Amino acid sequence: DGARILIKGGTVVNAHRAEEADVYIEDGVVVAVRPNIPVGDDNVRVIDATGKYVMPGGIDPHTHLAMEFMGTVTIDDFFSGHAAALAGGTTMHIDFVIPVNGNLTAGLESYKQKAANAAMDYGFHMAITKWNDEVAREMEVMVKEHGINSFKFFMAYKGSLMVTDDLLLQGLQKCKSLGALAMVHAENGDAVAEGQQRMIDLGITGPEGHALSRPPILEGEATARAIRLAKFINTPLYVVHVMSIDAMEEIAKAKREGQRVIGEPVVSGLVLDDSWLLDPDFTIASKYVMSPPIREVGHGKALQAALSSGILQLVGTDHCTFNSTQKVFGSDDFRKIPNGVNGLEERMHIIWDSMVESGKISITDYVRVTSTECAKIFNIYPRKGAILEGSDADIIILNPERSFVMGAHAHHSRSNTNVYEGRKGKGMVEVTISRGRVVWEDGILNIAPGSGRYVRMQPFGYVFDGIEKSDAAYRASLRAPVQRGKAVA
Ligand code: DUC
Numbered sequence: 001d002g003a004r005i006l007i008k009g010g011t012v013v014n015a016h017r018a019e020e021a022d023v024y025i026e027d028g029v030v031v032a033v034r035p036n037i038p039v040g041d042d043n044v045r046v047i048d049a050t051g052k053y054v055m056p057g058g059i060d061p062h063t064h065l066a067m068e069f070m071g072t073v074t075i076d077d078f079f080s081g082h083a084a085a086l087a088g089g090t091t092m093h094i095d096f097v098i099p100v101n102g103n104l105t106a107g108l109e110s111y112k113q114k115a116a117n118a119a120m121d122y123g124f125h126m127a128i129t130k131w132n133d134e135v136a137r138e139m140e141v142m143v144k145e146h147g148i149n150s151f152k153f154f155m156a157y158k159g160s161l162m163v164t165d166d167l168l169l170q171g172l173q174k175c176k177s178l179g180a181l182a183m184v185h186a187e188n189g190d191a192v193a194e195g196q197q198r199m200i201d202l203g204i205t206g207p208e209g210h211a212l213s214r215p216p217i218l219e220g221e222a223t224a225r226a227i228r229l230a231k232f233i234n235t236p237l238y239v240v241h242v243m244s245i246d247a248m249e250e251i252a253k254a255k256r257e258g259q260r261v262i263g264e265p266v267v268s269g270l271v272l273d274d275s276w277l278l279d280p281d282f283t284i285a286s287k288y289v290m291s292p293p294i295r296e297v298g299h300g301k302a303l304q305a306a307l308s309s310g311i312l313q314l315v316g317t318d319h320c321t322f323n324s325t326q327k328v329f330g331s332d333d334f335r336k337i338p339n340g341v342n343g344l345e346e347r348m349h350i351i352w353d354s355m356v357e358s359g360k361i362s363i364t365d366y367v368r369v370t371s372t373e374c375a376k377i378f379n380i381y382p383r384k385g386a387i388l389e390g391s392d393a394d395i396i397i398l399n400p401e402r403s404f405v406m407g408a409h410a411h412h413s414r415s416n417t418n419v420y421e422g423r424k425g426k427g428m429v430e431v432t433i434s435r436g437r438v439v440w441e442d443g444i445l446n447i448a449p450g451s452g453r454y455v456r457m458q459p460f461g462y463v464f465d466g467i468e469k470s471d472a473a474y475r476a477s478l479r480a481p482v483q484r485g486k487a488v489a
């Protein structure tokens with residue numbers, strides 16, 4: 001298309017600086033970023049951004065759209081998920097391909113079909129749920145031919161997705177050799193199963209039993225174990241949905257010691273607490289069931305502080321939505337409640353309101369944790385995650401003076417529930433531009449199924465810098481004692 005847009009008079013915010021500048025877009029790409037760009041001719045659409053922030057569209061590193069899970073399928077598919085995302089200022093996400101019976105190629109095929117109605121750009125991580133030579137070969141094919149540079153290992157969900165330490169070690173080794181990033185869902189799945197049985201034996205079958213059965217120590221244990229195994233292999237590690245102080249402190253300690261560990265909090269973990277699980281109305285309490293669980297008061301604030309200080313680096317959602325009619329499957333047993341909460345539409349607004357508006361992070365850090373860091377980690381920067389000449393024109397315009405009220409009445413997710421029901425705040429995404437097309441404006445979505453593109457991600461991003469050097473140092477340190485032994489003899 002030939003759409004040309006000039007965004008005038010706003011404050012352009014990138015992770016590295018904020019400046020007063022105009023942004024000129026042509027054919028879906030940013031062509032110029034500088035003050036006082038002349039309008040040119042009548043075919044240029046001018047958008048006035050005076051008093052507003054012009055920022056890279058959000059990138060959500062963690063979603064589950066059209067996912068078959070716990071005997072059902074998430075209610076948001078790629079189209080409704082993208083509608084929600086774009087209305088909330090997110091212009092790209094990375095979803096998790098789940099293999100079919102352990103088969104990666106079949107999993108990718110199925111996710112390509114699911115994504116046929118995509119309305120914005122997306123990428124894929126891939127889960128590894130089984131191990132054999134074929135899986136190892138397929139991982140290489142995924143990296144070299146299909147633009148996947150990250151693999152996720154579930155340390156929980158015993159009996160379905162869970163991996164053993166043996167599989168995790170093989171997987172870490174394979175990721176390292178491919179220059180792909182290993183990700184973990186860190187909870188001790190064996191202990192969770194034990195904890196669940198305890199609750200059932202005690203007659204605690206409601207949603208509160210979900211949180212009680214898998215306490216923070218089980219997240220802390222698995223996080224510590226994954227970090228140590230990644231250190232043993234000497235490969236970077238990405239810990240998804242860090243929900244507790246216990247897990248966050250393990251990440252902080254590893255970082256202090258120089259290890260390459262990336263911690264991703266999710267919106268629900270940053271701003272909600274587990275008191276919701278005690279609501280006597282099952283429809284309300286069950287909305288908040290996700291794994292790892294939403295923790296008791298205190299964890300969220302500590303995770304916010306860790307995000308401000310850089311211990312945690314980027315914010316996801318784990319958007320994984322179900323209707324109340326799906327959640328009700330578990331009305332007699334919390335183990336059957338499909339796990340997951342919404343957030344794809346709410347993330348940009350909640351992080352702005354709870355972190356920037358409240359003074360906990362700067363506007364440049366806002367762009368970093370909602371967009372740029374994700375683009376850098378997954379090796380798609382500066383095509384994504386920046387407003388620079390040559391970047392994709394994925395841009396939002398945020399009005400810091402306007403207020404919002406969230407809830408199912410207004411959201412674009414297909415779910416009839418919202419864990420942020422009634423939440424109020426300040427800062428509103430008024431315009432969303434997706435690869436040069438205005439898709440959200442004045443509260444109206446204008447999106448087309450099939451217009452979203454698959455974004456390929458190349459291996460060996462900056463997270464791998466220095467790994468070869470530290471491997472060489474390690475090998476040298478192993479030779480040293482052997483030589484000493486010889487000298488003594
Ligand atoms: N946790 C959830 O709550 N939903 C999807 C998968 C997960 O790990």
Ligand code: ZN
Pocket residue numbers: 001002003026027
């Ligand atoms: Zn053109």
Ligand code: ZN
Pocket residue numbers: 185240241291292
């Ligand atoms: Zn998970």
Ligand code: ZN
Pocket residue numbers: 062063064318
């Ligand atoms: Zn998830």
